[in-house]
Amino acid sequence: MRMVIVAGTPGSGKTAVLVHVLKSLMRDNFTASVVKIDCLYTDDDKKFKKIGIPTLIGLSMDMCPDHYAIYNIEDMIDWARQNNSDFLIIETAGLCHRCAPYTKNCLGVCVIDATSGPNTPLKVGPFLSTADIVVVTKGDMISQAEREIFRERIFEVNPNAKIIEANGLSGQGCLELADEIVKSPEVSLESEKLRHSAPLAVCTLCVGETRVNKKYHRGILRRIDGFQTYQGE
Amino acid sequence: MIKKVTILxxxxxxxxxxxxxxxxxxxxxxxxxxxxxxxxxxxxIADIEQLAQRDTFSKRKILVNDKEPTYEDRTNPRKKMVAQLSQNMNFLADMTVGEFLTLHAKCRGAHKSCVEKVIKLANTLTGEPIKEGHDLTILSGGQSRALMVADVAIISDSPIVLIDEIENAGIRKHEALEVLSGHGKIVMVVTHDPILALMTDKRIVMKNGGMQKIVTTTPHEKELSEELSKIDDLLLNLRDKVRHGEIIEDIQLKGLTS
Incomplete structure (x- = not known):
């Protein structure tokens, strides 16, 4: 089993790119199963099912979506094995930009929208900096110069990435991504680890506190001036 | 040296x-x-910019000097053979003109002194002066276009130049075309403007997404192009007058058509 984990900002074109990639994998007689992770709602499963791909949806609801994805990886792999798939493709929601859902031996794919501005690669954190492949979408909406600057900015945070310029509408670049997926290594769960540690996240908000005043907050807390402290037992 | 580009x-x-x-x-x-x-x-134009290898919607293939370009050729801006002026007229980048040009010069491996040259050239193409400290996003349509033209001409100085409609932008289009085409380059220009179309050597006629036929500009068309330029000059003159609040009293049509 080979595993591809796709992360990216909402609306960047993850699903559109993946649909083209999957079609191309199917043309080459590979089989794939897709898991789409989201927080509250998604109907992207219809797009995958429409092209005949076994699709599972996971809604994380009150749990952090990346933690939810990682926690369920074992079940997802089992499910894809039952489908006799060559590839398990997990599309994540990825929201706070502090986590990266990639494991050491998966193929980590980050999808990022070129119209989001040339400073975006500096802002989005580990899901870009620890990716193997960075797929840049919507490049046709901006000038060539801006596209080139965007690319340079990606290399600033992830010098080893392979950048693919793709278009979710026309399918440009998706063949190249499919080739990389075919080349990706086998994954065994026993020795698998995350590439990047998650943030320190146990706090009063996690357990349901809604009051805003400072005095009610416990856990690892960071002030706006950068001072970090632990409040509590 | 790039001697030839082939579209299959x-x-x-x-x-x-x-x-x-x-x-x-x-x-x-x-x-x-x-x-x-x-x-x-x-x-x-996009197929050529990406040096498509049957991997775009049209499934066209682009050869350079009769050979398939390498992956590096296709992606690394320092090796890029193609400079493109796209239809998109607005910048989305949240930075100043100076910062933007400095970054782009770095991407293309061009010298920092280019920045000043680009702004100077851009200002010959547009009426409203552009300054290094201006925010990109507040530039007018004409200023953005002039800056893009100058950027393509100086920083992205590539042997293949693709131009997607320069006529819609309120800049001096003939000067812009001259600045962009330079000497010994391969130039493709998308246009609805008969004057620009007749300035080219050949034109590819498109229909329903496909290349329908190729028309070679005749010597007679070249002559007509010069006549058309006179009409264009007249219109440009009138446009300037209207812009500056003048009243148009007479149009000198005499000698425009022979």
Whole structure:
């Protein structure tokens, strides 16, 4: 089993790119199963099912979506094995930009929208900096110069990435991504680890506190001036 | 040295083979791309910009000097053979003109002194002066376009130049075309403007997403192009007067048509 984990900002074109990639994998007689992770709602499963791909949806609801994805990886792999798939493709929601859902031996794919501005690669954190492949979408909406600057900015945070310029509408670049997926290594769960540690996240908000005043907050807390402290037992 | 670019035909919007199966464009030639809106002109230009290898919607293949370009050729801006002026007229980058040009010069491996040259050249193409400290996002349509033209001419100084409609932007289009085409380059220009179309050596006629035929500009058309330029000058003059609040009292049509 080979595993591809796709992360990216909402609306960047993850699903559109993946649909083209999957079609191309199917043309080459590979089989794939897709898991789409989201927080509250998604109907992207219809797009995958429409092209005949076994699709599972996971809604994380009150749990952090990346933690939810990682926690369920074992079940997802089992499910894809039952489908006799060559590839398990997990599309994540990825929201706070502090986590990266990639494991050491998966193929980590980050999808990022070129119209989001040339400073975006500096802002989005580990899901870009620890990716193997960075797929840049919507490049046709901006000038060539801006596209080139965007690319340079990606290399600033992830010098080893392979950048693919793709278009979710026309399918440009998706063949190249499919080739990389075919080349990706086998994954065994026993020795698998995350590439990047998650943030320190146990706090009063996690357990349901809604009051805003400072005095009610416990856990690892960071002030706006950068001072970090632990409040509590 | 790039001597020739070849477009190998693919398919139109309906999945039919496009009638033109091969186009060779040699160094020093200017090609026009004409056709109604939605006929696939911008897609053709995009195929060349990406040096498509049957991996785009049209399934066209682009050869350079009769060879397939390498992956590096296709992606690394320092090796990029193609400079493109796209239809998009606005900058989205949240930075100043100076910062933007400095960054782009770095991407292309060009010297920092280019920044000043680009701004100077841009200011010859547009009426409203652009300054290094201006925010990119507040530039007018004409200023953005002039800056893009100058950026393509100086920083992205590449042997293949693709221009997608320079006429809509309120800049001096003939000067812009001259600045962009330089000497010994391969130039393709998408246009709806008969004057620009007749300034080219050949024009590819697009229909339904496919290359329909290639028309060679006749010597007679070249003559007509000069006549048309006179009409254009007249219109430009009138436009300037209207812009400056003058009253138009007379139009000198005499001698415009022979």
């Amino acid at each position: 035909g693919g398919y139109d919007k309906f999945g039919e083979k496009e009638p033109v199966r091969r186009v060779d464009i040699k160094r020093g030639e200017i090609f026009g791309v004409v056709g109604p809106t939605g006929s696939g002109k911008s897609s053709l």
